């Protein structure tokens with residue numbers, strides 16, 4: 444494939460490359476990494492100017508023609524035979540050059556059309572200028588972008604046969620040096636959609652400061668992302684660092700060399716302020732779960748990280764399953780000519796999750812069979828845990844009041860199958876990839892549609908099916924419609940009476956809830 448880089452321009456013609464060296468080099472694709480015949484980053488970037496230049500090329504030849512005509516019209520005795528053959532040759536060359544341009548133009552539009560059909564098939568929606576072609580297969584990482592073999596080997600070892608839709612589009616976007624807003628359903632492979640191009644662009648380990656930063660809203664997600672990075676980098680000596688509490692406490696970061704630094708914004712901000720962390724050489728900044736990072740409480744920390752990443756050629760990108768317009772507007776102020784990639788419908792739940800609403804009347808009705816259960820806050824998570832821990836259910840609990848070690852244990856035990864039910868607050872609602880979760884119970888009604896989408900997204904990942912049960916009480920009824928809209932948009936059945944409830948402008952829905960307890964009121968421990 445790589446061989447076809449520009450040769451389609453000349454197929455079927457005997458173009459005099461020597462004579463038209465200037466024209467040839469102009470249309471010959473600048474050899475970058477991407478050498479596929481499709482509307483690749485380089486090719487697209489080059490193709491458009493080439494098309495724009497077409498007029499210029501024509502004018503240039505028209506000028507030459509005019510000059511030749513003027514010379515030809517000078518009647519010089521004895522030169523007529525030579526003169527006429529020269530002018531005919533020049534005309535032929537002009538014609539060949541024009542044919543080459545036409546061929547390139549045709550090929551360019553053919554590629555655009557092919558890309559559009561392919562995107563439609565995979566539910567990929569893009570906006571922005573010169574959007575690179577989506578990946579048809581992982582093999583294109585090598586044929587189009589000259590990836591090193593270890594990437595393909597590791598992808599194969601992970602058992603990935605095909606790129607997911609977000610990977611198909613976001614990887615070429617980042618590899619072509621463009622910034623990206625990406626919104627794709629939970630569990631759809633967004634992590635590798637940014638890790639893969641970063642590793643490919645960084646090429647090899649270097650001692651030149653910090654080169655890429657990935658920000659995640661929680662420590663658990665940062666730890667998981669670091670693990671995923673290492674899986675894809677296996678076999679290479681990349682220096683991938685998770686900013687842990689110990690690390691941030693101990694080190695002086697002024698000399699830190701690290702290919703990819705993964706952290707919560709708080710820890711990076713702390714390291715910048717107190718530990719002389721220098722981010723001026725960062726080439727990639729990824730904001731994962733970006734809408735969460737732009738929420739009050741985190742946005743200031745994110746802002747100071749963004750400022751510290753002062754390299755003018757930095758590429759910043761945002762990834763999330765929910766990307767509200769307000770976040771996009773805010774982010775656009777710091778991004779340059781970003782490409783927007785949406786998979787399916789923006790802000791929608793994964794279609795592989797069967798979603799149900801269950802009316803439980805009051806708080807008392809809620810203690811049901813649970814799998815992974817989200818409670819509204821840490822107090823309620825503790826209460827719920829206390830209720831189920833003595834039953835035969837092997838339950839774990841995770842919330843912000845636990846120490847880091849306890850939080851890690853809760854996650855690890857759940858991953859290892861030592862606990863079967865994890866009672867959690869929203870602290871693990873985003874990004875966490877527990878492969879075995881087949882059901883999420885919203886024990887407490889989520890406080891926003893985005894929270895709902897992320898919570899239920901802990902099941903039904905990577906194309907597996909999942910189930911989500913949302914318990915609601917009388918107090919939650921006014922907010923049902925917002926969740927019902929998400930359900931209906933992903934093809935789940937919703938009772939008509941819920942769809943006819945008035946739409947509420949949803950702020951935060953946190954009703955006063957009774958304590959979770961089956962003990963009769965007044966009974967002490």
Ligand SMILES: Nc1ncnc2c1ncn2[C@@H]1O[C@H](COP(=O)(O)OP(=O)(O)OP(=O)(O)O)[C@@H](O)[C@H]1O
Pocket residue numbers: 602603604605606607610627628629630631632633634635763764873874875876878900901904905
């Ligand atoms: N190309 C692929 N083929 C098969 N599985 C994949 C592929 N890419 C990623 N996965 C797997 O899909 C699962 C979900 O991926 P990931 O955690 O990146 O999802 P996500 O889109 O970031 O979800 P969330 O929005 O919840 O953070 C992971 O277990 C990952 O290993």
